[in-house]
Amino acid sequence: xxxRRHVLAMLLALATLPALARAGTSSGAEARxxxxxxSRRVVTLFQGATDTAVALGVVPVGVVESxxxxxxxPYLRAALADTTLVGLETQPSLEDIxxxxxxxxxxxxxxHQRIEPLLSALAPVVMLDDIYRYRDTLTVMAxxxxxxxxxxxxxxxxxxxxxxxxxxxxxxxGVRWPLTVSLIDVRANEVRSYLAPSFGGSVLAALGFRWNAxxxxxxxxxxxxxxxxxxxxxxxxxxxxMRHSRGAAVAAHYRRLQAHxxxxxxxxxxxxxxREVDAIDWSLSGGILGVFAMLDDVDAWLxxxxxxxxx
Amino acid sequence: MAxxxxxxIGGFSRAIVWRPWWRVLAVGVxxxxxxxxxxALGKVPLGPTALWHALCxxxxxxxxxxxxxxxxxxxxxxxxxxxxxxxxxxxxxVMRNPLASPDTLGVTSGASxxxxxxxxxxxxxxxxxxxxxxxxAGALVAVGLVYRLAWHRGTTPLRLVLMGIGLSALLTxxxxxxxxxxxxxxxxxxxxxxxxxxxxxxWSDVARLAVGVxVALVAMGALMRHALLAGVDDALAVxxxxxxxxxxxxxxxxxxxLAGLAVAWGGAIAFVGLIAPHLAKRLVRxxxxxxxxxxxxxxAIIVMLADLAGRTLFLPRDLPAGLFVxxxxxxxxxxxxxxxxx
Numbered sequence: 001x002x003x004r005r006h007v008l009a010m011l012l013a014l015a016t017l018p019a020l021a022r023a024g025t026s027s028g029a030e031a032r033x034x035x036x037x038x039s040r041r042v043v044t045l046f047q048g049a050t051d052t053a054v055a056l057g058v059v060p061v062g063v064v065e066s067x068x069x070x071x072x073x074p075y076l077r078a079a080l081a082d083t084t085l086v087g088l089e090t091q092p093s094l095e096d097i098x099x100x101x102x103x104x105x106x107x108x109x110x111x112h113q114r115i116e117p118l119l120s121a122l123a124p125v126v127m128l129d130d131i132y133r134y135r136d137t138l139t140v141m142a143x144x145x146x147x148x149x150x151x152x153x154x155x156x157x158x159x160x161x162x163x164x165x166x167x168x169x170x171x172x173x174g175v176r177w178p179l180t181v182s183l184i185d186v187r188a189n190e191v192r193s194y195l196a197p198s199f200g201g202s203v204l205a206a207l208g209f210r211w212n213a214x215x216x217x218x219x220x221x222x223x224x225x226x227x228x229x230x231x232x233x234x235x236x237x238x239x240x241x242m243r244h245s246r247g248a249a250v251a252a253h254y255r256r257l258q259a260h261x262x263x264x265x266x267x268x269x270x271x272x273x274x275r276e277v278d279a280i281d282w283s284l285s286g287g288i289l290g291v292f293a294m295l296d297d298v299d300a301w302l303x304x305x306x307x308x309x310x311x
Numbered sequence: 312m313a314x315x316x317x318x319x320i321g322g323f324s325r326a327i328v329w330r331p332w333w334r335v336l337a338v339g340v341x342x343x344x345x346x347x348x349x350x351a352l353g354k355v356p357l358g359p360t361a362l363w364h365a366l367c368x369x370x371x372x373x374x375x376x377x378x379x380x381x382x383x384x385x386x387x388x389x390x391x392x393x394x395x396x397x398x399x400x401x402x403x404x405v406m407r408n409p410l411a412s413p414d415t416l417g418v419t420s421g422a423s424x425x426x427x428x429x430x431x432x433x434x435x436x437x438x439x440x441x442x443x444x445x446x447x448a449g450a451l452v453a454v455g456l457v458y459r460l461a462w463h464r465g466t467t468p469l470r471l472v473l474m475g476i477g478l479s480a481l482l483t484x485x486x487x488x489x490x491x492x493x494x495x496x497x498x499x500x501x502x503x504x505x506x507x508x509x510x511x512x513x514w515s516d517v518a519r520l521a522v523g524v525x526v527a528l529v530a531m532g533a534l535m536r537h538a539l540l541a542g543v544d545d546a547l548a549v550x551x552x553x554x555x556x557x558x559x560x561x562x563x564x565x566x567x568x569l570a571g572l573a574v575a576w577g578g579a580i581a582f583v584g585l586i587a588p589h590l591a592k593r594l595v596r597x598x599x600x601x602x603x604x605x606x607x608x609x610x611a612i613i614v615m616l617a618d619l620a621g622r623t624l625f626l627p628r629d630l631p632a633g634l635f636v637x638x639x640x641x642x643x644x645x646x647x648x649x650x651x652x653x
Contacts, residue, residue: 087628093627095355095376095380096627098372098380099372101372121379224491224492
């Protein structure tokens with residue numbers, strides 16, 4: 001009987017543990033709540049936030065390492081020359097962030113939900129739901145930084161750019177418009193197609209491009225092809241193709257695809273409408289500067305097509 | 312056995328062997344040393360006085376780093392490592408098999424399949440808040456399934472181990488399928504989880520895991536005698552009046568709960584459950600409380616040091632602790648085996 005009483009006593013002692021733990025966290029939680037700030041020590045924890053900060057004219061004091069052309073995307077290197085790297089997007093170094101003494105941290109619920117309590121102990125945090133919805137990122141960051149006017153200017157520039165390109169596309173292709181498109185990501189051992197809700201896809205969709213009937217029926221932001229036999233599901237009048245890395249394996253895979261009969265029989269390859277684009281602009285940047293670079297690519301492709309039509 | 316003492320307080324009596332406790336004490340000191348070096352090292356290395364100052368002033372800059380960033384993470388690592396080690400010790404004892412561990416009995420793979428399934432199917436709607444629950448549930452379901460499948464008028468350790476290996480393989484296949492078919496972004500967080508990481512541990516994580524582990528430890532205290540008898544042949548155990556099947560079930564369940572808790576908060580950190588009890592058995596040869604405490608302390612040290620390596624060696628990158636568990640544990644383990652062979 002005595003040992004049973006010991007067990008009870010221990011259980012009671014344990015019951016006090018959560019109270020102790022709460023006492024430990026409460027001091028950090030007070031920093032939350034002050035979301036709006038005009039100060040400029042910003043740390044961005046995903047690529048789209050870094051891109052958007054630079055677009056808003058704010059140079060972050062800390063950013064996470066890029067996915068490609070590490071440690072910083074070439075188009076951001078000049079702007080971020082004096083910026084500190086705080087590790088990987090999936091697991092940023094919290095101590096580095098603390099040392100930077102930021103007054104705003106931009107993170108995403110998708111990647112950083114687990115560390116939200118810690119981040120908000122360090123500085124006010126804004127959390128985006130997704131990392132690829134560049135419009136949301138722009139709106140939320142602009143209001144957190146008090147830069148709504150700059151965001152409006154960027155949005156207006158984007159809208160004008162889109163309207164102008166849409167008109168040119170419609171005029172050039174006439175009754176053929178809207179064209180079907182596939183945004184293809186070639187990886188070392190896999191092929192992916194990004195659909196209309198994805199980062200790159202949303203820009204193509206805003207220009208008026210459509211996906212083929214099979215791909216329109218799919219939900220989600222992307223499809224992974226299960227094998228080379230399913231290549232025909234990509235069929236479209238235009239292909240924008242990006243390589244997932246600069247490595248030889250991806251290049252070799254892309255060559256194998258291009259040599260395949262199923263590839264050659266699709267609409268875009270037959271009519272020479274396959275355009276190679278950069279994965280940083282079309283997928284990995286995740287921000288509005290990447291979108292402008294995408295529109296430049298579409299512009300260049302359209303200009304080439306227009307010249308071809310004239311001759 | 313001159314160094315055995317009997318402790319009797321009323322109806323409570325235990326035989327205590329004093330000698331191994333000196334080694335346990337030494338490992339306890341090592342545990343404290345690694346705890347303090349984990350607290351001191353990081354992006355901002357702190358000397359002993361600076362560390363003391365930081366500990367005394369929780370609201371200063373370094374105090375914030377030590378109290379909010381380092382300490383909860385270190386404690387989470389220690390709890391995860393200790394729970395995995397204890398689970399491994401129990402399973403090796405119950406299964407009478409030196410290769411038994413949470414990894415071979417389907418616990419880790421059950422938790423992994425559940426966690427990856429959760430990340431790819433549900434996380435989009437409900438965030439990752441319920442991930443620990445999903446993982447723990449997966450671990451328990453897997454063990455329940457192993458037990459049910461291995462049941463044929465009772466269980467035998469060998470059938471349990473074989474069934475566990477079979478089910479692990481099946482669940483690993485399910486995990487791989489989920490990874491292949493899920494969206495790109497899920498895959499990345501799933502891989503981090505599968506490697507095992509105590510990154511981002513905060514005080515509420517520590518508190519919740521501590522409560523779970525403490526309850527399991529109480530149960531362990533109550534079942535300790537049977538855990539020691541589980542190593543004995545079934546016929547002999549029945550002969551001395553042990554309810555073999557009931558106790559085997561209870562001990563396996565306890566091991567599964569411990570590993571499930573650890574995996575829920577630390578991800579699928581492999582190998583600790585296997586090597587920590589082995590190291591403990593080298594240092595304390597007689598199965599008993601000293602060996603159990605030794606296992607727990609070693610498990611805690613392994614994960615703490617692995618996490619220290621993960622967050623300091625490749626600054627500013629912060630890498631999952633799971634990567635370094637094997638890197639630290641395996642050479643040590645091999646060294647001990649080689650010395651034993653000689």
